[in-house]
Amino acid sequence: MSDLIEIVDSLENRISKLLHKYELMKQQQADLKKKIEELKSFSELQTDQLKQWEEKFSALKNANAILGSDEYKRETKLKINALIREIDTCIAQLSE
Numbered sequence: 001m002s003d004l005i006e007i008v009d010s011l012e013n014r015i016s017k018l019l020h021k022y023e024l025m026k027q028q029q030a031d032l033k034k035k036i037e038e039l040k041s042f043s044e045l046q047t048d049q050l051k052q053w054e055e056k057f058s059a060l061k062n063a064n065a066i067l068g069s070d071e072y073k074r075e076t077k078l079k080i081n082a083l084i085r086e087i088d089t090c091i092a093q094l095s096e
């Protein structure tokens with residue numbers, strides 16, 4: 001009978017340890033899910049900031065092109081030609 005009690009005590013002890021480990025793993029999983037959400041949010045923020053910087057870069061590039069920067073001579077000519085076409089279109093629409 002004492003062997004049976006020892007076996008039962010041992011099983012209870014093991015089950016208790018397993019339940020404790022289970023609770024720890026559950027908590028770790030919840031923490032990791034929270035961390036994943038934070039990282040997703042941070043990633044979206046970084047993506048938005050990258051898009052804003054790309055837009056600013058494009059605007060600066062266009063400004064340099066319009067100002068006639070040596071680096072962007074071809075782009076300057078293309079931008080001027082596009083502006084002239086837009087002006088011509090506006091004049092044509094006003095003439096009608």
